[in-house]
Amino acid sequence: MGLLSKKDTRLILDPLADDNPITIQVLGICSALAITAQLKPSIVMAVSVIFVLGLGNVVISLMRNIIPSKIRIIVQLIVVATLVIIVDQVLKAFAYELSKELSVFIGLIITNCIIMGRFEAFALGNGPWKAFLDGVGNALGYGVILIIVGFFRELLGSGTLFGFKVLGDSVEKTGLYAIGYENNGFMVLPPMALIVVGIIIWVQRSRNSALIEEN
Amino acid sequence: MGLKQNLHTLKMKYKGTKMAPAFNAIHTFLYLPNETTHNGTHIKAADDLKRTMNMVIMSLVPCLLFGIFNAGYQYNVQTGDVTKALSFFSTEFWNFSNFTIGAWKVLPLVVVSYGVGLIVEFIFAVIKGHEVEEGYLVTGMLVPLIVPVDIPLWMLSIAVIFGVVIGKEVFGGTGMNILNPALTIRAFLFFAYPTWMSGDKVWVTGAVDTVGQPDAISGETILGSLAQNNGFGDWSMMDQFLGFIPGSVGETSKLLIVVGALILILSKIGSWRIILSTLVGALSMGLIFNGVVNAGWVTESSKFFGLMNVDFWQHLFIGSILFGAVYMATDPVTASQTNKGKWIYGFLIGFISIMIRVFNPAYPEGVFLAILLMNVFAPTIDHYVLEGNIKKRAKRLKLKTA
Numbered sequence A: 001m002g003l004l005s006k007k008d009t010r011l012i013l014d015p016l017a018d019d020n021p022i023t024i025q026v027l028g029i030c031s032a033l034a035i036t037a038q039l040k041p042s043i044v045m046a047v048s049v050i051f052v053l054g055l056g057n058v059v060i061s062l063m064r065n066i067i068p069s070k071i072r073i074i075v076q077l078i079v080v081a082t083l084v085i086i087v088d089q090v091l092k093a094f095a096y097e098l099s100k101e102l103s104v105f106i107g108l109i110i111t112n113c114i115i116m117g118r119f120e121a122f123a124l125g126n127g128p129w130k131a132f133l134d135g136v137g138n139a140l141g142y143g144v145i146l147i148i149v150g151f152f153r154e155l156l157g158s159g160t161l162f163g164f165k166v167l168g169d170s171v172e173k174t175g176l177y178a179i180g181y182e183n184n185g186f187m188v189l190p191p192m193a194l195i196v197v198g199i200i201i202w203v204q205r206s207r208n209s210a211l212i213e214e215n
Numbered sequence B: 001m002g003l004k005q006n007l008h009t010l011k012m013k014y015k016g017t018k019m020a021p022a023f024n025a026i027h028t029f030l031y032l033p034n035e036t037t038h039n040g041t042h043i044k045a046a047d048d049l050k051r052t053m054n055m056v057i058m059s060l061v062p063c064l065l066f067g068i069f070n071a072g073y074q075y076n077v078q079t080g081d082v083t084k085a086l087s088f089f090s091t092e093f094w095n096f097s098n099f100t101i102g103a104w105k106v107l108p109l110v111v112v113s114y115g116v117g118l119i120v121e122f123i124f125a126v127i128k129g130h131e132v133e134e135g136y137l138v139t140g141m142l143v144p145l146i147v148p149v150d151i152p153l154w155m156l157s158i159a160v161i162f163g164v165v166i167g168k169e170v171f172g173g174t175g176m177n178i179l180n181p182a183l184t185i186r187a188f189l190f191f192a193y194p195t196w197m198s199g200d201k202v203w204v205t206g207a208v209d210t211v212g213q214p215d216a217i218s219g220e221t222i223l224g225s226l227a228q229n230n231g232f233g234d235w236s237m238m239d240q241f242l243g244f245i246p247g248s249v250g251e252t253s254k255l256l257i258v259v260g261a262l263i264l265i266l267s268k269i270g271s272w273r274i275i276l277s278t279l280v281g282a283l284s285m286g287l288i289f290n291g292v293v294n295a296g297w298v299t300e301s302s303k304f305f306g307l308m309n310v311d312f313w314q315h316l317f318i319g320s321i322l323f324g325a326v327y328m329a330t331d332p333v334t335a336s337q338t339n340k341g342k343w344i345y346g347f348l349i350g351f352i353s354i355m356i357r358v359f360n361p362a363y364p365e366g367v368f369l370a371i372l373l374m375n376v377f378a379p380t381i382d383h384y385v386l387e388g389n390i391k392k393r394a395k396r397l398k399l400k401t402a
Helices: A006-016 A029-034 A039-063 A069-094 A096-102 A104-111 A113-121 A128-158 A175-179 A190-207 B003-013 B020-030 B049-079 B096-128 B135-145 B153-167 B181-192 B222-227 B237-242 B254-266 B272-294 B312-316 B321-328 B339-359 B367-401
Strands: none
Touching: A006 A128, A029 A104, A029 A128, A029 A190, A039 A069, A039 A096, A039 A104, A039 A113, A039 A128, A069 A096, A069 A104, A069 A113, A096 A104, A104 A113, A113 A128, A128 A190, B003 B020, B020 B096, B049 B096, B049 B135, B049 B254, B049 B321, B096 B135, B096 B153, B135 B153, B135 B181, B135 B321, B153 B181, B181 B367, B237 B254, B254 B272, B254 B321, B272 B312, B272 B321, B272 B339, B312 B321, B321 B339, B321 B367, B339 B367
């Protein structure tokens, strides 16, 4: 890959696994619990965060030498807020149903700790290209977990994927439902999302014991 | 060579390998180990984990037997095959027909609960390389007693796997769990498959299949009927005390639960402080609700009236508060450890149980939710009891030295 040096590749790939913002840094949990009951909103949320974090990191990185450090949080907030409003307006214009479904959570991207975390930890100290890669990488890592959780929650909780009834019709009793299978209502509730995230963390750390914190 | 010797040989052969815990568990469960101390022992104690667990199971057996007969009895009463039992020893209840119907429904629950749970325990013991612990023996017995008879077996299996893995093994196995595993299993079933765990169709076997037919079976419990302001139904006070009422498999007979409670208290396995304070807590909440009704703040038009108007002492006879207090709240792992803490812990369980029972619109029982909630708070209670004690002593020391 001519475009990406080895270091750059790591900026993108590390957050996907061993430095995942949700499972390792334990940031951005609230939105992971709130919107993952279905797969579609999970993906929309992931894409929105990739947009906001990728672009936001570049903007902050470009301004990094002119932001007075005393008011940097306010500046960061303005940047995120602007980007989030753009996402919100685009969704309202082109995917109204989805934006209603995600409701307040698009607006709450502003409070997603991953975003402010990356601004503070990376964008303020690195050039725009690297900041862009870092932003996209972390947002991807966030998105991957969202999609895994959303997949299991929608499949087991509603028996559908993207709204398609992959396990059969639960009302007319076809497919799996014909032999007595039933949807797991617990999966639709947010506590189960926390447990699913917990299981992902468990699997990840038992595969790579270097990730286990000492206490 | 008998089975014992065979097992011992296997144990020696597989010593140090991954599968060793599995053989050891079967061996220690069935027999006294081959290696015992040859010289005099220094500490003599009869209550090892195995014996403690067995005592609890023994105290549960009456409830299980009664539950088997009751499952058949409820069905036969509804279909009109037997008339209502009048006294505890009446043959309308203790007959073969009741037993076969009940056993056919209840024994599979027991088998699935133990089978699935022990498989999970064995797998974890082999992976983690420690011995299989006895913790599941009691949980496996409790689970079939706290579910409706008609719960599908695959749901129970999933719930047992969830309960044992998420409720216990992730925290480090027996003795390390925060939540009571049996109640975790029930909570999972309740939130995952609410139509099988609540309502008026699940408490008598066959009620789901006969919905809408002329000979439909009603599976309404007393609590369900009270929550709809319909009074106690046709069940007398005596029925409730003896347990001839619909409900979860093993929690209906208050008489046998009291017997079990006596076994636990006399063998010093269950804490009488927790049992007593839970009942006191339940009674106080009942008294408060009675007071609210007497003051006229809640009238018959309110949907809470039916349950609020129940005499406070009757709350102990309906629902599963007694079973929860005796077998669930007293779990030594998840309860408070300090004596003062036990009083607070138990009182709040009773108090919150009755509160949820009255106010929960979807499902008029809250004992398991209250116990799980207090399980979470038990360490906090202990912490403050300890802090308080340390402060008191520090003060005393200051007074003495001053």
